[in-house]
Amino acid sequence: MDKYEKVIELAKRRGFLWPSFEIYGSTAGFWDFGPLGAALKRRIKETWRDFYVIREGFYEIETPAMNIEDVFVASGHVDNFTDLMAECKKCGEAFKVDLGLEKCPECGGSLGDAYAFNLMFKTSIGPGSKRIGYLRPETAQGMFVDFHRILRFYRDRLPFGVAQMGKVYRNEISPRQGTLRLREFTIAEVEIFIDPRMNEHPRFDEVKDIMLRLYPAKERVINGVDLEISVKDAVEKGIIKHQLMGYHIALILQFLLKIGLSPEKIRFRQHKKDEIAHYASDCWDAEALTDRFGWTEIVGIANRGDYDLKAHAKHSQTEMTVFTPYEQPIMRERTIIKPNVRAIGIKFKDKAAKIIEALRTLEPDQFKEGVIQVGGEVIPLTKDLVEYERVQEETCGEGVTPHVIEPSYGIDRIVYVLLEHSFEEEMVEGEKRVVLQLPPNIAPVQGAVLPLLSRDGLDKRAREVEYSLRKSGFLVDYDESGTIGRRYRRHDEIGTPFAITIDHQTLEDDTVTIRERDSMKQIRVPIEALSGVMKKLISGDAIFENVGALI
Numbered sequence: 001m002d003k004y005e006k007v008i009e010l011a012k013r014r015g016f017l018w019p020s021f022e023i024y025g026s027t028a029g030f031w032d033f034g035p036l037g038a039a040l041k042r043r044i045k046e047t048w049r050d051f052y053v054i055r056e057g058f059y060e061i062e063t064p065a066m067n068i069e070d071v072f073v074a075s076g077h078v079d080n081f082t083d084l085m086a087e088c089k090k091c092g093e094a095f096k097v098d099l100g101l102e103k104c105p106e107c108g109g110s111l112g113d114a115y116a117f118n119l120m121f122k123t124s125i126g127p128g129s130k131r132i133g134y135l136r137p138e139t140a141q142g143m144f145v146d147f148h149r150i151l152r153f154y155r156d157r158l159p160f161g162v163a164q165m166g167k168v169y170r171n172e173i174s175p176r177q178g179t180l181r182l183r184e185f186t187i188a189e190v191e192i193f194i195d196p197r198m199n200e201h202p203r204f205d206e207v208k209d210i211m212l213r214l215y216p217a218k219e220r221v222i223n224g225v226d227l228e229i230s231v232k233d234a235v236e237k238g239i240i241k242h243q244l245m246g247y248h249i250a251l252i253l254q255f256l257l258k259i260g261l262s263p264e265k266i267r268f269r270q271h272k273k274d275e276i277a278h279y280a281s282d283c284w285d286a287e288a289l290t291d292r293f294g295w296t297e298i299v300g301i302a303n304r305g306d307y308d309l310k311a312h313a314k315h316s317q318t319e320m321t322v323f324t325p326y327e328q329p330i331m332r333e334r335t336i337i338k339p340n341v342r343a344i345g346i347k348f349k350d351k352a353a354k355i356i357e358a359l360r361t362l363e364p365d366q367f368k369e370g371v372i373q374v375g376g377e378v379i380p381l382t383k384d385l386v387e388y389e390r391v392q393e394e395t396c397g398e399g400v401t402p403h404v405i406e407p408s409y410g411i412d413r414i415v416y417v418l419l420e421h422s423f424e425e426e427m428v429e430g431e432k433r434v435v436l437q438l439p440p441n442i443a444p445v446q447g448a449v450l451p452l453l454s455r456d457g458l459d460k461r462a463r464e465v466e467y468s469l470r471k472s473g474f475l476v477d478y479d480e481s482g483t484i485g486r487r488y489r490r491h492d493e494i495g496t497p498f499a500i501t502i503d504h505q506t507l508e509d510d511t512v513t514i515r516e517r518d519s520m521k522q523i524r525v526p527i528e529a530l531s532g533v534m535k536k537l538i539s540g541d542a543i544f545e546n547v548g549a550l551i
């Protein structure tokens with residue numbers, strides 16, 4: 001068994017991940033999150049919200065998963081969100097053909113001609129199938145479409161960011177990477193709208209010394225070696241385009257470490273020119289090293305430029321710019337039309353006043369034909385009736401289409417990678433111990449409540465402890481079946497960081513023991529202090545040995 005098989009076996013058996021529609025034979029690209037998987041995923045999502053919504057101040061919105069056709073025509077997805085595919089002439093299986101695939105990997109038969117297959121799920125909205133709808137392949141478009149509303153919410157000032165987390169759908173041709181390539185999955189995205197002239201970040205100093213492992217596009221061509229470099233140096237050397245991009249790459253790394261990925265198994269890979277998505281001008285992937293699939297993309301960060309806003313502005317005829325004042329008003333020279341008042345007066349008599357007024361509101365390029373409309377009448381004007389003049393004008397600012405930096409997280413992939421990175425097997429007293437070394441604030445079950453025996457009143461006391469912890473907001477699990485050793489192992493395997501044991505001494509002095517999963521050390525604490533101790537241990541505000549008497 002390779003590590004992927006071991007992790008998936010554990011995930012299925014213990015209720016993290018289940019193949020969807022299993023009783024009907026399952027379908028590639030769909031997975032259920034069982035009780036522990038759903039809880040783990042929720043903690044990852046909450047940590048993400050802590051980072052982006054609370055810490056960075058990017059408010060979260062929710063827009064529909066079902067979108068009307070206009071959205072994806074404007075965004076380019078209807079034309080460009082495709083993979084090349086071909087079908088096997090012998091067995092009929094469909095394949096993605098981006099890797100120079102010539103023969104069918106299933107049966108060795110020859111493949112038919114390749115054609116572009118759009119990865120969006122298409123449906124119709126309402127009866128009569130008149131209106132085409134698409135399930136969104138990313139949450140980003142919902143945020144671009146609402147841009148004019150979001151801009152007003154943020155009081156018309158750049159920069160600002162908006163976040164969205166939700167289900168997205170991609171009709172992958174032949175998903176063959178288990179839980180890593182799904183047809184329905186959760187992504188968490190932020191669109192950070194910036195003034196294109198502003199590339200600096202006010203808190204860059206906070207991240208400048210963080211070390212990154214980079215795999216930049218240029219370096220790849222030369223020697224294909226990863227680069228260990230600080231954020232500051234990477235920006236100064238121009239490997240990362242600017243401070244803003246550097247800051248957000250560092251933030252991604254901080255998030256991935258916070259939820260428990262292995263630092264030595266994370267790197268950032270820059271997209272080469274030929275693999276950049278149709279909307280992006282610079283793009284990096286955070287990749288995690290997996291045992292079976294190698295380096296795997298889990299987060300993308302793209303500089304989408306002004307592509308999306310300009311596309312939607314054009315398609316919807318809606319203004320999508322931000323008025324940005326200059327530091328000082330600028331004097332500009334421009335050409336204006338100057339009517340020859342006297343000559344027009346002589347020629348047009350009582351119509352002259354209206355013609356003169358109309359001419360004054362026109363820009364020179366609106367008068368190219370030499371005609372003017374007054375009261376529905378088209379009047380040609382000869383050259384002697386109009387003069388042009390250069391004038392100086394003061395302007396205080398201009399409408400700017402913001403550029404967009406977009407970190408985009410594949411939450412389901414992160415769940416799998418986290419399971420794999422935290423999966424450990426070790427020998428303890430001649431027996432194999434399987435442990436999920438999840439950080440205490442990410443582990444789905446935060447504490448196991450275990451009566452040493454299921455009699456002598458220990459079980460009743462343990463139930464009381466369990467309920468008081470639940471009332472304090474901890475997700476705990478009561479378990480009384482089997483030896484205490486077996487119960488410890490059972491909880492090690494799902495990553496429960498702390499096991500609270502109720503023994504005979506509990507009945508005498510109202511203390512319990514807490515066992516730490518990774519070190520297997522135990523301390524004894526009074527029940528009345530238990531929830532305070534658990535809070536500190538889970539948040540990482542206290543060291544295990546310091547919060548109770550070591551046994």
Ligand SMILES: [Zn+2]
Pocket residue numbers: 088089090091092093104105106107108109
């Ligand atoms: Zn075949």
